[in-house]
Amino acid sequence: MNLQKTVKSTEFYVALIILLLCMAIQMKSGQFFTGNNLVDVVRAFSVPAMFCIGEMFVIITGGVDVSFPAIASLSMFFVCSELEEVASNPLFFFLVAMLIGLAVGLLNGVIIARFRFPALIVTLGTSSICFGIMQGVFKSREYPLCEPLKELGEMKLFSATNPVSGLTSNMPVAVILMIVLVFLGWFILNRTMLGRGIYAIGGDVKAAQRSGFNVFGILLFIYAFSGCMAGLIGVLRSTMLLAVHPNNLEGMEMTVIAACVLGGVRMTGGKGSVLGALLGMALLTIVDNSLILLGISTIWQKVFTGAIIIIGTAASAMQTKRNERKLAIKMNEGGK
Amino acid sequence: MSAASLLPITSAAIANKYCVEARGGEEVSDYIIKAENIKKYFGGVKALDGVNLEIKKGEIHCLAGENGCGKSTIINIISGFYTLDSGTIEIDGTKYEKMNPKQAIANGIQVIYQDLSLFPNLTVMENLAINMEVAASRKFVSKARMRKIAEAAVAKIGFKIDLDETVENLTVGMRQMIAISRALLNDAKLIIMDEPTTAITKREVKSLFKIIKQLQAQGIAVLFVSHKLDEVFEIAERFTIFRSGKNVASGNTSELDQNKFTYYMTGREIISSHYEYTRENAQNVLEVKNLSLKNGFKDVSFSLKQGEIVGITGLLGSGRTELAETLFGYHAADSGEIFIEGKKVEIRSIKQGIENGIGYLPSDRVTEGLFLSQPIVDNISIEKWHDYANCLGKIDRTQIEKMTEHWAKELSIALHNIEDPVGTLSGGNQQKCVLAKWLALDLKVLILNGPTVGVDIGAKFDIYELVKRLAKHGLTVIIISDDLPEVLTNCNRVMVMQSGRLVETLSTQGLDESRLAELAN
Known part of the structure; x- marks a missing residue:
């Protein structure tokens, strides 16, 4: 029974596709399961994966947040350019970035939860405002990373060297934070009543209200959480790149949303798991990072990513349709 | 008794x-x-x-x-x-x-709302227990505790259900049981x-x-x-x-x-009369031979004469809706033939259905039959826009307004202004608008799927009277309905469907409701 359910789930299919893709790449190039390639994949995976957690919270309630790249960029650029002289403790940088993210997230949350405005439009607005402030007020440009953060960025857990090519890749410390955040996301969604509330709102807002959930509070929380995490991740991203690229994250929102949907998070709300979203992101990362190992030109990567998104979402949509048909049959048989 | x-x-x-x-x-x-x-x-x-x-x-x-x-x-x-x-x-x-x-x-005091207030995306267990858990201001989820509450709830009315099933996979009847047992917890x-x-x-x-x-x-x-x-x-x-x-x-x-x-x-006296069909020698308007649709119905054959009102009844999922949708062209039949006035026709798209004089009033008028936020006038006239548009595609507003007013009067639709959104009307008046849309075309066959679901008694009888009047003027009507008295008084014949097959065709003359109920179930 449980095995059957597992086999039918979106997560299972995505995992299967990842596995097949990895095998194909390995067979063609022999380079996939090498230490440095795996480290590279994890490196590329970590930042978008963290964004996935915040985004999936929002999507499960039936909303969408497209402002996190802007929030991340703004807070990243602000702390790196303005606090360089003021502080030396890297924690302080993170704290300020998180506060900026929290403020914008709260603004999103209040407007969306209080006035029930469409989340897409509101976050599109705050996104534009954040980029505007960054470019206009702080005159954003490529910027060298300040010392305290640079030290943090140069720290590594371990490094892996490819014996054939001699290339070395470092596992960044940020991976630990990713693991913590993923666990936190999983814990909130599955083990707390807050998490049940998030699913409940996505299922039926009115019913959630009648059940006694604090709908306003929960919505406020998820947008604030998404914003706060975006601030943190923004600074983390700059430590990994060892420089501040203000426009580096632009467009990330679409990849993250696509990964969530691919992993079975329902756009209309109510459904989705942390595992699914992460698998979706993993698939997109591997396609993005490793197609070159298959001898496919980088120009075609975008085409592949697009195709995978369409095929993946179509597959889960068809799954839903098949279930509906089954329900009709069940009703029919029940009537006999 | x-x-x-x-x-x-x-x-x-x-x-x-x-x-x-x-x-x-x-x-x-x-x-x-x-x-x-x-x-x-x-x-x-x-x-x-x-x-x-x-x-x-x-x-x-x-x-x-x-x-x-x-x-x-x-x-x-x-x-x-x-x-x-x-x-x-x-x-x-x-x-x-x-x-x-x-x-x-x-x-x-517990209320079970019409929409049941359930969470379709959560499991039966969570749906049953969540109110209690929220009321107790729990912070963390305990599956064991939830299961206990859910089992207690189910025991209250003693029905069998898989507590780990997601509610959206259940029938409405089952969902109702869940809502009832949840209400009993307090x-x-x-x-x-x-x-x-x-x-x-x-x-x-x-x-x-x-x-x-x-x-x-x-x-x-x-x-x-x-x-x-x-x-x-x-x-x-x-x-x-x-x-x-x-x-x-x-x-x-x-x-x-x-x-x-x-x-x-x-507040008014309403007398409903049985529909008497008097033109026994009228010609066949619609004839269907061995029509089949995969996952819908199989080998369905029947013929309808001009001016007949024929009921189709059967359980949900018996294929009755699929049959209606196929005649209208929403689905293309896998095999079988359709004849209109003796001529074999192809109905493989809605456009062809309408061209062959078939109209369909869907069971869910809100999502399938109307544009709720659009004006009444546009909803009623939509099928006629082609006729009232000039060569550039500009629609003659005065013409369609005139037409709308004519039908509003004809069907006694209670409205303030034809520019109001159709969603502001009551259920019965909305249904009349869908009817008006079809009547504006020259139909040969009108299929009504659950025409009086969620419609007030008064408006219901208005609709019955209207349908009978239209049939007297030569329109052939199919009424798909669960409401057996509705079928018995308004139709001259009734067809019973079961698991995709047409199992019985009866005259309603002298037919007993309990006998029909037996056949339909």
């Missing part, structure tokens, strides 16, 4: 039980709830104008009335969601001038069910009634909101009828009959 005659005895026994307790205790009322002279205004509009509602302990009470009569308003007042403007509510002998939802729940004394039978099949209605009786045996009162007379007779002991925010009648259901009931609800 025997069940009905037993009813008063059981209720009397329960009433006795309470009387004994009343004598023993201090001051206990016979009534679980007594609402007196309740007034409620929304802005300047009177929703309730001094109504009374009294429900005895452990009785099944029916509240009936047309849409907008104040039924939902009184429910929301009793459950504490609306504050009343004047009047008193007495629960179990204690008077309340103001009441909030928490107090109502603490007093054992030591309910009065359960209010808001039109619980609108979305479920006959069979599910039966098991629902069984459960309602079971609740009564446990001493729980049920307020049953419905406007279906047969149900009121079957289940309720006493009734209250509202019209336009006022009480019009209340008493024992045994004193009620069809004509009185309709009169109380609508």
Whole structure:
């Protein structure tokens, strides 16, 4: 029974596709399961994966947040350019970035939860405002990373060297934070009543209200959480790149949303798991990072990513349709 | 019949039980709830104008009335969601001038809304337990505790269900059971069910009634909101009828009959007559031979004459809707032939369906039949836009307005302005708009799928009269319906479908309702 359910789930299919893709790449190039390639994949995976957690919270309630790249960029650029002289403790940088993210997230949350405005439009607005402030007020440009953060960025857990090519890749410390955040996301969604509330709102807002959930509070929380995490991740991203690229994250929102949907998070709300979203992101990362190992030109990567998104979402949509048909049959048989 | 005659005895026994307790205790009322002279205004509009509602302990009470009569308003007042403007509510002998939802729940009042207030994306277990867990201000989820609560809830009415199934995979009947057992968790004394039978099949209605009786045996009162007379007779002991925010009648259901009931609800005398089909030698308008659709229906053959009204009945999922949709061109049949007026035709798209003179009124008018936010005039005229557009595609507004006004008058659609969104109309008037849209075309066959679901009695009879008038003028009508009396009085023939097959075609002349019910199930 449980095995059957597992086999039918979106997560299972995505995992299967990842596995097949990895095998194909390995067979063609022999380079996939090498230490440095795996480290590279994890490196590329970590930042978008963290964004996935915040985004999936929002999507499960039936909303969408497209402002996190802007929030991340703004807070990243602000702390790196303005606090360089003021502080030396890297924690302080993170704290300020998180506060900026929290403020914008709260603004999103209040407007969306209080006035029930469409989340897409509101976050599109705050996104534009954040980029505007960054470019206009702080005159954003490529910027060298300040010392305290640079030290943090140069720290590594371990490094892996490819014996054939001699290339070395470092596992960044940020991976630990990713693991913590993923666990936190999983814990909130599955083990707390807050998490049940998030699913409940996505299922039926009115019913959630009648059940006694604090709908306003929960919505406020998820947008604030998404914003706060975006601030943190923004600074983390700059430590990994060892420089501040203000426009580096632009467009990330679409990849993250696509990964969530691919992993079975329902756009209309109510459904989705942390595992699914992460698998979706993993698939997109591997396609993005490793197609070159298959001898496919980088120009075609975008085409592949697009195709995978369409095929993946179509597959889960068809799954839903098949279930509906089954329900009709069940009703029919029940009537006999 | 025997069940009905037993009813008063059981209720009397329960009433006795309470009387004994009343004598023993201090001051206990016979009534679980007594609402007196309740007034409620929304802005300047009177929703309730001094109504009374009294429900005895452990009785099944029916509240009936047309849409907008104040039924939902009184429910929301009793459950504490609306504050009343004047009047008193007495629960179990204690008077309340103001009441909030928490107090109502603490007093054992539970409402099962029409939409059931379930979370389709969560499991049965979570749906059953979540209210209790939120009420207890839990911070963390405990599967074991939730399962315990869920098992206790299911045990209350004793039905079998997989607690780990997701609710969206269940039938509406099952969902209703979940909502009922969830309501019972809070030591309910009065359960209010808001039109619980609108979305479920006959069979599910039966098991629902069984459960309602079971609740009564446990001493729980049920307020049953419905406007279906047969149900009121079957289940309720006493009734209250509202019209336009006022009480019009209340008493024992045994004193009620069809004509009185309709009169109380609508304020007018309505006599329904059986449809007599008189043109036995008319030509065949629609003939279907061995029509099949995969996962829909198989080998369906029949022929309809001009001016006939033919009913199709059968359970949900029997293929009746798929058959109608195939005739209309929404699905393309896998095999079989369709003849219109003796000529073989291809109907593989809706466009072809309409070209061949077939119109279809879908079962869900809100999502399939109307553009709710668009003006009435556009909704009625949409199928005729081609005829009223000039070579640049500009539509002649005065022409379509004239046409709309003509049909609004013809079908007596109650509207203020034809530019109002069609969503502002009542269910019955919306349905008339869908009808008007089709009648504006020169149809040969009109298929009506559940034409009176969620429609007031008054508007229902208007629709019946209209359909009969049209048939007299030569339109052939197919009515797909669960409502057997509707089929029996308005159709001259009825076809019964079962698991995708047409199993029986009968003349309604002298056909007994119970015989038809037997065939259909």
